[in-house]
Amino acid sequence: xxxxxxxxxxxxxxxxxxxxxxxxxxxxxxxxxxxxxxxxxxxxxxxxxxxxxxxxxxxxxxxxxxxxxxxxxxxxxxxxxxxxxxxxxxxxxxxxxxxxxxxxxxxxxxxxxxxxxxxxxxxxxxxxxxxxxxxxxxxxxxxxxxxxxxxxxxxxxxxxxxxxxxxxxxxxxxxxxxxxxxxxxxxxxxxxxxxxxxxxxxxxxxxxxxxxxxxxxxxxxxxxxxxxxxxxxxxxxxxxxxxxxxxxxxxxxxxxxxxxxxxxxxxxxxxxxxxxxxxxxxxxxxxxxxxxxxxxxxxxxxxxxxxxxxxxxxxxxxxxxxxxxxxxxxxxxxxxxxxxxxxxxxxxxxxxxxxxxxxxxxxxxxxxxxxxxxxxxxxxxxxxxxxxxxxxxxxxxxxxxxx
Amino acid sequence: xxxxxxxxxxxxxxxxxxxxxxxxxxxxxxxxxxxxxxxxxxxxxxxxxxxxxxxxxxxxxxxxxxxxxxxxxxxxxxxxxxxxxxxxxxxxxxxxxxxxxxxxxxxxxxxxxxxxxxxxxxxxxxxxxxxxxxxxxxxxxxxxxxxxxxxxxxxxxxxxxxxxxxxxxxxxxxxxxxxxxxxxxxxxxxxxxxxxxxxxxxxxxxxxxxxxxxxxxxxxxxxxxxxxxxxxxxxxxxxxxxxxxxxxxxxxxxxxxxxxxxxxxxxxxxxxxxxxxxxxxxxxxxxxxxxxxxxxxxxxxxxxxxxxxxxxxxxxxxxxxxxxxxxxxxxxxxxxxxxxxxxxxxxxxxxxxxxxxxxxxxxxxxxxxxxxxxxxxxxxxxxxxxxxxxxxxxxxxxxxxxx
Numbered sequence: 001x002x003x004x005x006x007x008x009x010x011x012x013x014x015x016x017x018x019x020x021x022x023x024x025x026x027x028x029x030x031x032x033x034x035x036x037x038x039x040x041x042x043x044x045x046x047x048x049x050x051x052x053x054x055x056x057x058x059x060x061x062x063x064x065x066x067x068x069x070x071x072x073x074x075x076x077x078x079x080x081x082x083x084x085x086x087x088x089x090x091x092x093x094x095x096x097x098x099x100x101x102x103x104x105x106x107x108x109x110x111x112x113x114x115x116x117x118x119x120x121x122x123x124x125x126x127x128x129x130x131x132x133x134x135x136x137x138x139x140x141x142x143x144x145x146x147x148x149x150x151x152x153x154x155x156x157x158x159x160x161x162x163x164x165x166x167x168x169x170x171x172x173x174x175x176x177x178x179x180x181x182x183x184x185x186x187x188x189x190x191x192x193x194x195x196x197x198x199x200x201x202x203x204x205x206x207x208x209x210x211x212x213x214x215x216x217x218x219x220x221x222x223x224x225x226x227x228x229x230x231x232x233x234x235x236x237x238x239x240x241x242x243x244x245x246x247x248x249x250x251x252x253x254x255x256x257x258x259x260x261x262x263x264x265x266x267x268x269x270x271x272x273x274x275x276x277x278x279x280x281x282x283x284x285x286x287x288x289x290x291x292x293x294x295x296x297x298x299x300x301x302x303x304x305x306x307x308x309x310x311x312x313x314x315x316x317x318x319x320x321x322x323x324x325x326x327x328x329x330x331x332x333x334x335x336x337x338x339x340x341x342x343x344x345x346x347x348x349x350x351x352x353x354x355x356x357x358x359x360x361x362x363x364x365x366x367x368x369x370x371x372x373x374x375x376x377x378x379x380x381x382x383x384x385x386x387x388x389x390x391x392x393x394x395x396x397x398x399x400x401x402x403x
Numbered sequence: 404x405x406x407x408x409x410x411x412x413x414x415x416x417x418x419x420x421x422x423x424x425x426x427x428x429x430x431x432x433x434x435x436x437x438x439x440x441x442x443x444x445x446x447x448x449x450x451x452x453x454x455x456x457x458x459x460x461x462x463x464x465x466x467x468x469x470x471x472x473x474x475x476x477x478x479x480x481x482x483x484x485x486x487x488x489x490x491x492x493x494x495x496x497x498x499x500x501x502x503x504x505x506x507x508x509x510x511x512x513x514x515x516x517x518x519x520x521x522x523x524x525x526x527x528x529x530x531x532x533x534x535x536x537x538x539x540x541x542x543x544x545x546x547x548x549x550x551x552x553x554x555x556x557x558x559x560x561x562x563x564x565x566x567x568x569x570x571x572x573x574x575x576x577x578x579x580x581x582x583x584x585x586x587x588x589x590x591x592x593x594x595x596x597x598x599x600x601x602x603x604x605x606x607x608x609x610x611x612x613x614x615x616x617x618x619x620x621x622x623x624x625x626x627x628x629x630x631x632x633x634x635x636x637x638x639x640x641x642x643x644x645x646x647x648x649x650x651x652x653x654x655x656x657x658x659x660x661x662x663x664x665x666x667x668x669x670x671x672x673x674x675x676x677x678x679x680x681x682x683x684x685x686x687x688x689x690x691x692x693x694x695x696x697x698x699x700x701x702x703x704x705x706x707x708x709x710x711x712x713x714x715x716x717x718x719x720x721x722x723x724x725x726x727x728x729x730x731x732x733x734x735x736x737x738x739x740x741x742x743x744x745x746x747x748x749x750x751x752x753x754x755x756x757x758x759x760x761x762x763x764x765x766x767x768x769x770x771x772x773x774x775x776x777x778x779x780x781x782x783x784x785x786x787x788x789x790x791x792x793x794x795x796x797x798x799x800x801x802x803x804x805x806x
Contacts, residue, residue, distance in 0.1 A: 027463035037467045044463035052459050052676075059623055060430035060447035064440045064756065070623055098671025100645035101504055122657075127646035127671060130659035134644035138541070145657075213672065220462055220473055220675035241537035242503035243530035252761050254525075254548075256533035268501025268530060269616065271674050272623035273455075353467065358655050 005310050010303065010377035019288055019296050022369040026217075034352045034379045038331040038365025039193070042217035051280035052219075055273050066272075074244075074270045075263055077279045081225055084286045085216070086191060086208070087201035088227055094262045095212070095275050099192055099224040100127045101240075102209040105265055106226060107135040107160060108239040110186040110207060116159025117142035119185070121152040125168045128190055132162055149174065156185035165200065166193040166329030169357050171301070171321040173329050177204045195225075196285060197330035197368070199294045206232055215330065215367055216285070218278035223271050228262060242267035284369060293368045297330030300366035300376055304332045307380040315387040320361055331365040333357070338392060342383070345392035350382040408713050413706065413780035422691055422699050425772040429620075437755045437782040441734040441768025442596070445620035454683035455622075458676050469675075477647075477673045478666055480682045484628055487689045488619065489594060489611070490604035491630055497665045498615070498628045498678050502595055503530045504643075505612040505629040508668055510538040510563060511642040512631075513589040513610060519562025520545035522588070524555040528571045531593055535565055552577065559588035568603065569596040569732030572760050574704070574724040576732050580607045598628075599688060600733035600771070602697045609635055618733065618770055619688070621681035626674050631665060645670035687772060696771045700733030703769035703779055707735045710783040718790040723764055734768040736760070741795060745786070748795035753785040 014020055026043045035043065058066055074095045081095065082088035096102060111118065118136040120129055122145040129145060136143030141159070146152035152161060161183060166173050173194070180187050181204065189208040194200060196215030202208055208227040212218035228236060241256040243249055244266035258264035285293065302325050308317060312334065320333030336342055343356040354364050366376060386392060417423055429446045438446065461469055477498045484498065485491035499505060514521065521539040523532055525548040532548060539546030544562070549555035555564060564586060569576050576597070583590050584607065592611040597603060599618030605611055611630035615621035631639060644659045646652055647669035651660075661667035688696065705728050711720060715737065723736030739745055746759035757767045765786075769779060789795060 027460075029464040035466055040470070041462070041467045043466065044459065049459055049463065053456060056447065056452055056455050056622070057430075059444070060452065061432040063438055063446065064444045064758065066623060067443070097500065097504065098645070100647075100671030101500065101643060104643045104645075104670075125646075126649065126652075126655040129657075130644040130646060130649065133659055134642060138642060211672070219459070220469060221673050221678075223674070224671065239537060239541060240504060240507045241533040242501070242507075243528075243533060244503075246529065246533065249529075250761070252529040254532075256536055267507075268503030268627065269614070270624050271626070271677060273676060273680075274674060275624075277676075347468075355467065358653070 005307060007374065007377050010373040013299065013303070013373035017296065017373065019292055019368060020372065022284060022288055023372060025284060026370050032351055034375050036352060036354050036364045036366065036371070036375065036379050038355050038363035039214040039367055040355060041220055042214055042367055043370045044219070045217055045281060045284060047283060048217065048277050048280040052273060052277050055276040070272045073272060073275050074266060077275050077282070078225060078262065080279065080282045084282055085195050085200065085290060086210070086227065087203060089230060091261050092230055093225055093227045094265055095223050095225045095278060096266050096270060097224055099190065099209050099211045100131055102224045102226040103128060103131045103162065103188065103190065104135065105238045105240055106188050106207045106209060107132055107162065109236040110160040110188060111135060111139045111141065112237070113235060114158060114160050114186045116157060116185065117144050117155060118160045119144040119146060119152050119156035120162045121146050121149050123167065123169065124162065124164055125190065125192065128162055128164070153179060153183050156183055159185050160188065161185040162188040162190060164190040164193065166198060168193050169320065169361050169363070170333050171329040171331045173198055173327050180204045193329055193331065197294070197297055199290050202227055205229065212278045216278060217281045219274055222274040222278055226265055228265060233262065233264065234260065238265045238267065240267045244268060244270065288369060296368040297366060298325035298328070300368065300371055300373065301325060301328055301330060301332050303373055303376050304364055304366060304380060307377065308334055311380060311384040312387070330368060331363055334362045334364065335360050336362060340398035341392040341395045342387065344395055345386055346383060349391055350386050352379045352382050408710060410777065410780050413776040416702065416706070416776035420699065420776065422695055422771060423775065425687060425691055426775060428687060429773050435754055437778050439755060439757050439767045439769065439774070439778065439782050441758050441766035442617040442770055443758060444623055445617055445770055446773045447622070448620055448684060448687055450686060451620065451680050451683040455676060455680050458679040473675045476675060476678050477669060480678050480685070481628060481665065483682065483685045487685055488598050488603065488693060489613070489630065490606060492633060494664050495633055496628055496630045497668055498626050498681060499669050499673060500627055502593065502612050502614045502627040503534055505627045506531060506534045506565065506591065506593065507538065508641045508643055509591050509610045509612060509629060509631070510535055510565065512639040513563040513591060514538060514542045514544065515640070516638060517562050517589045519560060519588065520547050520558060521563045522547040522549060522555050522559035523565045524549050524552050526570065526572065527565065527567055528593065528595065531565055531567065556582060556586050559586055562588050563591065564588040565591040565593060567593040567596065569601060571596050572723065572764050572766070573736050574732040574734045576601055576730050583607045596732055596734065600697070600700055602693050605630055608632065615681050619681060620684045622677055625677040625681055629668055631668060636665065636667065637663065641668045641670065643670045647671060647673065691772060699771040700769065701728035701731070703771065703774055703776065704728060704731055704733060704735050706776055706779050707767055707769060707783060710780065711737055714783060714787040715790070733771060734766055737765045737767065738763050739765060743801035744795040744798045745790065747798055748789055749786060752794055753789050755782045755785050
């Protein structure tokens with residue numbers, strides 16, 4: 001083994017990691033369990049736990065008077081998300097609803113101003129594909145699931161294009177600026193696997209949605225967010241005409257008359273507690289900075305790729321992610337014909353938590369604020385040991401229906 | 404004053420109130436403040452506070468493995484809501500999204516099977532009116548805001564009708580069974596001001612939505628719910644085709660193929676913490692029973708009406724709610740030309756928290772589990788004293804824009 005693949009190499013990386021100290025600011029219930037989930041749910045920070053408790057007490061004490069502050073929360077936390085995480089301007093990001101509902105809103109809004117087809121790539125995240133298919137059907141438009149990103153861009157001319165900035169399986173990171181410049185389609189970027197993992201500059205982007213429960217650590221089912229570039233806001237409207245988008249909301253007036261700003265894409269009463277959890281989490285991202293966070297993500301995934309190359313390829317694994325760290329998010333896909341059993345064996349027998357994605361992907365999410373280089377080394381080491389011993393073969397075969 | 408309008412009368416009602424003890428199960432931060440908000444945000448129960456803390460710890464400890472239980476939560480808590488609160492069958496209620504988004508989903512679904520106009524009454528809650536207007540526009544249908552409930556029923560023939568079971572201003576309680584039987588429109592009942600306040604039997608109803616942050620005490624921005632009668636479920640589909648509605652969700656398959664049950668009306672990732680708060684709150688409603696809760700609601704509002712008749716009518720107040728308790732929810736509207744200033748003065752100077760609704764309504768919400776008869780007596784007594792002294796006249800006039 002080359003020296004840099006020894007555990008001491010990972011330990012050395014941890015010693016010089018400027019973000020190493022952030023790990024202590026999260027709840028780590030069982031330090032022997034390596035949490036490399038990729039990334040369906042981010043860890044709970046200690047500050048977020050306190051903030052949630054305070055938010056609950058605030059509900060109990062202030063009751064309806066709390067709304068004097070809460071009413072601004074979706075836009076106020078949206079502004080912080082814009083500045084700290086996604087590279088947008090004040091008034092361009094709103095915390096609201098789920099990714100699914102937000103994408104639905106923006107896809108309809110985009111279809112109002114582009115008459116062409118509604119397009120994504122066939123590998124995009126399922127809810128994106130399902131939502132777009134439904135919007136296309138409602139609007140009587142062609143819906144295209146292109147076989148590749150390039151084909152999707154080509155097919156979307158004059159229409160609406162939805163792409164994930166970081167692919168949920170491969171972790172491939174697209175060139176937002178180049179793709180946006182190359183098409184006259186209105187592009188909706190799904191930032192779910194990108195927000196909090198890579199540096200994002202939304203300035204060239206027109207529309208985006210994203211989630212906060214993965215790398216942004218806002219909790220299970222925490223709200224999504226949406227971005228609409230300021231110059232586009234007056235031209236677009238949400239198909240879901242809710243009272244939180246209404247100008248002079250408590251006049252409760254006769255007709256729907258949406259506000260001018262980003263809140264015109266709000267719908268119903270926003271989820272206050274979860275939005276306050278996100279607000280607390282953003283303190284950590286502000287403090288650490290997305291530049292260093294993304295750099296650590298590249299270093300963590302680099303280490304994982306090098307260890308996988310050295311240790312796992314003999315056992316039938318194939319790298320399912322880009323080799324170039326600049327073209328990758330903060331997770332790594334390892335493909336293996338028996339990936340489902342390997343994943344289950346890792347969780348049940350080796351104390352490592354990755355996740356499985358159809359059809360053959362073991363996905364390792366390496367959240368920069370909460371993952372150490374030795375976590376990566378130990379996780380890959382346990383994986384190597386497990387497949388060396390063939391332990392996964394002792395598990396029942398992959399069931400037809402996988403959860 | 405007649406003897407039953409003396410404070411001793413209210414004290415006697417409290418002594419024999421079988422639900423009096425539930426008040427101690429809620430957080431009451433300042434016992435001198437009378438919380439008669441009507442009802443924009445219900446109180447926090449002590450059990451809900453504990454349950455939320457446990458849920459946050461569960462997130463921290465179980466991380467993604469928590470989803471093994473959480474995945475079923477929206478339907479499981481929906482089943483409890485069905486049985487305990489809204490009189491529906493298992494598999495007919497789902498906790499999801501906001502009232503606004505749920506109404507949007509069901510209005511589109513209903514428009515798929517009824518070709519006529521989309522109708523509500525002009526007095527319905529603003530978000531309902533705005534959503535329905537938007538759905539009608541999308542579907543190329545006539546949208547009608549009828550001047551009365553009766554006119555709305557007439558206008559909706561062959562179309563889609565949305566009505567609030569309890570009116571958010573007057574508190575008027577409609578006859579769900581009679582109205583449903585009288586029309587061939589598909590009726591969507593908005594239960595926002597009814598759920599947890601009155602007994603509901605949804606058996607005759609086809610569709611309904613509702614909220615959980617008012618009488619159901621699930622917290623600020625807690626999710627809404629939706630109801631689709633079982634026989635209708637296979638014929639209806641949500642316009643928002645999200646992955647939580649997908650059959651075999653984690654197969655992440657090619658095309659949208661919704662499940663057969665109520666979860667076909669789910670969209671994105673559900674808000675877990677707030678849904679667990681609702682689950683905890685439902686324990687109290689199950690324990691107390693909606694029959695006794697609704698009976699106490701009638702008795703509380705009866706007392707408020709009697710006191711208002713005796714004390715407030717000389718000062719220009721007019722009852723804005725039905726006199727017959729059987730036709731009323733658990734809140735009372737008192738109309739007064741200067742209601743805005745009276746409301747502000749009550750909050751700022753008298754330690755009473757009602758709320759104001761346009762144009763001239765002081766609304767008193769008397770949540771049965773958390774309001775005593777002496778609260779009502781004291782609140783009305785303070786109101787009487789305030790208007791007797793003309794204290795509200797010392798406040799600045801109502802601003803053009805009211806929040």
